[in-house]
Amino acid sequence: MTTTEQRLTPRAMGVPLDRLDGPAKVTGTARYAFEHPQTQPLYLHPVQATVAAGRITAIETGAAEAVPGVLAVLTHLNAPRLADTSDGELAILQSGGVAFRGQIIGGVVATSPETARHAASLVRTAYDEQPHDVVLRAGHEGLYAPDSVNGGYDTDQVQGDVEAALASADVTVDQTYTTPTLHNNPMEPHSTIAVWDDGQLTLYDSTQGVHMVRKSVAPLFGLDPEQVRVISPHVGGGFGSKGNAHAHVVLAAMAARQLPGRPVKLALTRQQMFFLAGYRTPTLQRVRLGADRDGRFSAISVEAISQTARIKEFTEQTAVAARMMYAAPNRRTTHRVTRLDVPVPSWMRAPGECPGMFAAEVAMDELAEACGLDPVELRVRNEPETDPETGHPFSSRNLVACLREGARRIGWERRDPTPGARRENGALVGLGVSASVYPVFRMPGSAARVRAEAGGRYTVSIGAADLGTGTWTALTQIAADALEVPVEHVDLRIGDTALPPATVAGGSSGITCWGSAIVHAARELRGQHGRSPAEGAEAVGETGDNPDTERYAMYAFGAQFAEVRVDADTGEVRAPRLVGVFAAGRIINPKTARSQLLGGMTMGLSMALYEQSHVDPSIGQVANHDFAEYHIATNADIGSLDVSWLDEDDPHVNAMGSKGIGEIGIVGTAAAVANAAYNATGVRIRDLPVTLDAFLS
Amino acid sequence: MDAVEVEVSLRVDGRQRRLTLDTRTSLLDALRERLGVTGPKKGCDHGQCGACTILLDGRRVNSCLALAVAHDEAEITTVEGLADGDTLHPLQESFVRHDGFQCGYCTPGQICSAVGMLTEAEAGWPSAVSADLTAPVELTDAEISERMSGNLCRCGAYAGIVPAIAEVAR
Amino acid sequence: MRPFDYRRADDIDGAVAMLALNPSAAFLGGGTNLVDHLRLGVTAPDLLVDVTRLGLDRIEPLADGGVRVGGTVRNSDLAADRLVRERYPVLAQALLSGASGQLRNLATTGGNLLQRTRCVYFQDVTTPCGKREPGSGCSALRGYQRYHAILGASSACIATHPSDMAVAMAALDAVVRVRGRDGERAVPLTDFHRLPGDEPQRDTVLQHGELITAVDLPPLPEGMRSRYRKVRDRASYAFALVSVAAVLDVRDGTVADVRIALGGVAHKPWRASVAERELRGAPATADSFRRAADAELAAAEPVEGNAFKVPLVRGTLVAVLRELSEETAR
Known part of the structure; x- marks a missing residue:
């Protein structure tokens, strides 16, 4: 394409439609990450560093392990070695080094949240503590120009x-x-349920981008992206803090790998969010x-x-x-x-x-x-x-x-x-x-699939996220206009890596990136299959480039x-x-x-x-x-x-x-x-x- | 000391539920992790946000700070018990229409809190912004805001929440 | 949170006896502060004795015109009580400015008096705090000080008492009724909380196992007006930076009687007796109010992070007295 993109005629767009996920949210039935039903779940509570700089010289886990109901205590001494440690935030439990106070230095898995938290408090750590510097000031000797x-x-x-x-x-x-x-402080704490089953890792995660999480987590464990599925239909706010996977997701995946077949649930406490969730x-x-x-x-x-x-x-x-x-x-x-x-x-x-x-x-x-x-x-x-x-x-x-x-x-x-x-x-x-x-912003990497269903309905799929931003509703309106059908004829599916890839909900770019992909998929479907496609007819579209950006x-x-x-x-x-x-x-x-x-x-x-x-x-x-x-x-x-x-x-x-x-x-x-x-x-x-x-x- | 287990009986959204639980378990965790009632949300676990608000024997409370064992035989209404079948509670309907939320995570607490708050106002309870402590309550926007301030909303939907409640209150 | 046993007490003596037998037991009221602290590991009793069903949930008029408030009366019920609203507006206002509607529905009168400081170091078990761990020092002396004391602090602790209700009760000359193994005693509210000295771990004069059964509010003489003003960073659902509870009687332009208590400035509700002495018999003017505030604040010893509280108390106190004197003059 070298010309300005063909514009959509607004019919559903511009209408103040009630939020489509509204009824689920006001009745408390919308499922957030920690709420996906699991059989016999386990609970994981992180152990955090209590010095801001230094090295762990001893970590005593016996008291924690002795608590009835405790199944595992992870530390840098027994945690799985990660296949990729290039991201220093995610490469937890790979050494005894401490880079900031509150950093994850362990985790306790138990049969109840009360037991996991109590046992985590019993882990005793000795440090070789080093002087720390935590205050940004003008003229700081460490200031440098990043690339x-x-x-x-x-x-x-x-x-x-x-x-x-x-x-x-x-x-x-x-x-x-x-x-x-x-601190971002979304109302929903950063939460993950990790299940490691048969070489397949499933994460129910509170995230602004399921595909981003998959891309971050898979290489750490030496997995192909297809071996990781991330599910996140509703997100209780993020404001950027759920844009990247943070260390707790890795901890949950590590624990799940130690305990295959058992769902491991981890929700950061509000206090922990001030250390582990970005700012x-x-x-x-x-x-x-x-x-x-x-x-x-x-x-x-x-x-x-x-x-x-x-x-x-x-x-x-x-x-x-x-x-x-x-x-x-x-x-x-x-x-x-x-x-x-x-x-x-x-x-x-x-x-x-x-x-x-x-x-x-x-x-x-x-x-x-x-x-x-x-x-x-x-x-x-x-x-x-x-x-x-x-x-x-x-x-x-x-x-x-x-x-x-x-x-x-x-x-x-x-x-x-x-x-x-x-x-x-x-x-x-x-x-x-x-x-x-x-x-x-317009970022490459999103794709949408439109499928014709019986009775003139359409399923529109894209791994996008709704963190309260109205994605469920706005993308449905865009799809309706792109397909030239009423919004009631569109069933949107988002928040799952099983769906076509989507860029992160960040930079106010969601509608541009995901909406463009949906428009292109709809046009593709109409181009290939016309106004009355057979049931099962599908087309895929991508965000594509916009020459006007240049x-x-x-x-x-x-x-x-x-x-x-x-x-x-x-x-x-x-x-x-x-x-x-x-x-x-x-x-x-x-x-x-x-x-x-x-x-x-x-x-x-x-x-x-x-x-x-x-x-x-x-x-x-x-x-x-x-x-x-x-x-x-x-x-x-x-x-x-x-x-x-x-x-x-x-x-x-x-x-x-x-x-x-x-x-x-x-x-x-x-x-x-x-x-x-x-x-x-x-x-x-x-x-x-x-x-x-x-x-x- | 090992964990102490106790039997507790709760009536939750009209259903009698009996369970054995750790004395340390909050009402919130009993609901969410043991009974599968995930409508009430955990935002802070310390009574500092209001996402866990439920109606306990008819009054709005933070369920994260209530030990389940101390509320044996209690009558609990959560956001999941407010609708009448498929018909939303008027506050639920009003929250949708006024878009009184975005991410929805504080919403169950907001709505339960609003139900409790309207009962309090009906009973003539004053608030910190009531000029006259003994006069009948008039639910102005300022009164609603003050009475709802125990429910934080990080999405900043307050400007939708107040009219959503006001419409039902008036 | 360490595991603990739970018992529900059926009568006051039984509750007191259960604690007497177990030095690690604690009373459980509304739980809004205790459960908070259990979860943080600030406290770890091995037995909780639930005292919410002892019949201490009544508010009764006393023969002398005062009011008796049961130890487990909920904060919301106390604030909504007709007698309290009519006779002690300062108390209703203080209660309503505290916490949130939900918390007030759980919190009890006794529990509110016993609530512990909001000092961030007290609540964070990974930091030194002499109130939590005697002898471990005071992190706040070199740390975050916005909510800390300017009056009556010590080198061992600069924490403040967080209650609004207790500040109003201090201005009302309330009396705390306490039941222990040796029977009942009455403690004036102004003597109930302690200054930290070198024992910051002791918030009050209560002994282990003593239960607050009631708070008695003496009658306010005819003509006395009362008011509570809480100053905080955000408009609601926040602890006080400073607060002022004042009771004032102005006759013919002269202060006939006055009682002032300050919140957010000390380890206890601070009865401003120096300011009161300065004011009694003085003309009810802005000048007198300012002089009284300055006299009280002469003893203030702020630290770097809370120096603003000195002018803030002055401004707030003068404003409250001005408003009350305008009200009484009407």
Whole structure:
């Protein structure tokens, strides 16, 4: 294909259909990983390291083994040798080395969960403990430039002469912004049931990608991918943390191999999730902006640093949004990372854009004030004609329209630019704005199969995932339109490696990748078998390439506005009103899409005001590792949330015209809140979260 | 000391169930791992999220913090026992229509909690946001939010949950 | 969680006797704190004695105009009780600001008084904590301190008591009734909890085997207004950073009587007697309130991670007194 993809005529798409998996979820009958019925299941509880760096010198398992009901105690001394140890996170129990506190150093299998957990507490370990370093700081001696950063982006990018431009700029901002360690914390803990039977490994796993898990796990045990089946029809949230298989999946598979034929169940405790399930790295970002008196940028510079683990490199692409967001002839963006004695960081909702846009969009607010410009106007003035990074035209870019509509909805004209000027009912009140952005990703590797059934029905199969994202419903709507039949005639099957392969539910790419594969399979079926295919007629389609990807810059945009109230007596800070306006191409299902965007903004509010994993340098771990002490927003923290989108017609992105909406909702929320807090109080917050301490005199 | 086993009798969603279990077993694990009632969810196992909420003798409680042995002969309603045959409970129906969830993992707890909460409001119980502690309860959005705050939702479906409950409450 | 035996007590004396015979036994009430700690390995009794069916679940008016609250009255029932709502709004507000609807339906009055600190190190058995393991030191002194004490702490422990209810009861001059092998005794709530000193493992003055049978609330004199204000990072379902329970009587613009207790600042509900002395007889003005708060806080010894609590207590206390004085003036 060399031309723009033929577009789908929307019939079912655009209809606010109730979630098809809704009835199962509200009656409690939808099966999550740990809930698939098993005969005589066994329970596995991990044993974790209690030092942050060092080596195990002795591990005493006798007391655990003596507990009635215990069937096996795994340690590095008796665990199966893995065939592939290239992934340091997954290569558990292969040596006595400890790379972070909380790392899996063993596991106990027993006939009940109570027994397994109790016995695990009886395993005694002696260590040769080494000094540890768990704190990311500016100028850390271990900082280095990785080969590339997450998403395959260049580590550094330089255009023009930033230093010269900054030196000659009328107005500059030069500040450092920080975001803390954050934990994804989906409500469903990471869970796996592993069954090893006859050389075949079956995993009921809570995952964002069954095929990803298979691809990760099979080589560890020297298995062909076909010998591993992964099943995951419903996932209780992931937000990136279930995008990769983590170490507990390997532990479960190891235990299952020791006890063939017996299902082994492992669910991480909430506390364990703070060590073993990935997290968002803390970031430090030095942002420098240079502009003329009218606020037109001459230079943008972002130097981002983050952390990774000793045993695996992951570098968040924190600075990439600054490469394309605003026009500036001179730009520099760099990433540096350092290895610490910490758990392995990974994806968390909008890795890169989320912390990156916090820093950049607060810096924008500071520049607006320095120029005496309205913050909305400043963004409008720096709107680029084409993608500043590639020079390509945008497939569609409606940031300005989002800003204007959002300003109207929040009542921006009532904002007093003087900080601390508005007081109501004992609270200081302010408004703030931020832009949002998220790229349109299209990854190869998905395929869908469409099969004609009796009575004009169709079965559509693809190993995709629904982590609450609405996949069950949206893909059914796309299939219906691709086949030109009512949605009631489509039976979708997802979440199983027995189905055609699917890429991971990540990068807001699910609908683009899986939906395109379904469209192509449906077109193939119609092409081969016509309007009335015989029962059993099948066709397969793949995501395929989109030549426009090389010709256009493809992004979703949005604008977020916040109203913040700070209690004049106590400094308590709340955000009772948020407005988000988005331009994200065609919305497949307005009902589930609205929830996605609301959910992103809610998590963004939570990040802005509450979330922080407090790293204790002396013990070398996150101190507040549960839901009582790691605060996420409660129902009472959410006031009025106004979410809307523009009707955006983008002929280039894919056959559906959709851009992906899972992540953009969290991008910019924290900056809008921090900017509103400044407008309310005159206190500039550059370090998240925004808490009452900052407002107490 | 070895595990201590005891006999416990529970009435779960209208069915009498008898089982022998470890004194350490929570009501939640008794339901999920022993009786196959997996509607109630385990999100934290420490009363910090509300996913395990059930109705215990008519009141909403965190089943993860209740030892099964201490609730012998109790009457339990889980999310699986709310529907009347194929007819969803009004709250279940409203949650679907308002899209008051995404991943669905907190949903059983949210719905059981809402059932219990409406009973409490009916009985005139005030909340932390009630301006007048002795006035009749008016279930404003703020009242619903506060009363439902023991049920965390990481997907951030609160903006759907509140109207879903409000519609049934009013 | 270590295996344990379970017995249901049929009467108070039986319950007390069962504990007396077994130094490793514990009473089980609502379980919201005990089961939490069993699961974490913070505590490991070998016998649980269930005290929820001893008839201690009643709320009764007392002849002197006060109210007696049974030891196993659920937090939700106490908050919803008509007498409590009318006579002791500070107590109803404190209860309603604590935990969640579900937890309040399980938690008992006695259990709430006995709930243990939320210090993250106390709850994590892999870290040193002198409250959990006497003599092992205090991780919080160099660690995470946001929820820790600014008043009355020691070098052995800077934990805080997490209860809201107990703070309100401290301001109400409540009396805890306790039954042990040697009979019954009454302990003023302000003396019930301890400061850590060099024995941080002891939260209260209770001896092993003593059971809280009731809490007596004395009548509040005519004209006294009361209020509870809890300050926390998120709007609900969170422990207090600080809280203020206050009872105030203003006559002709002068503070006739006042009682103040602070939460989230010490190892026990902190009765602010210095501030009270400062206020009695003083004009009910913002200046007096500020002076009283400063006088109380003169003894504050914050650590780096909780220094914000000093201005936070000041701001919160002044606000609560201001609001109460406006209310009484009406």
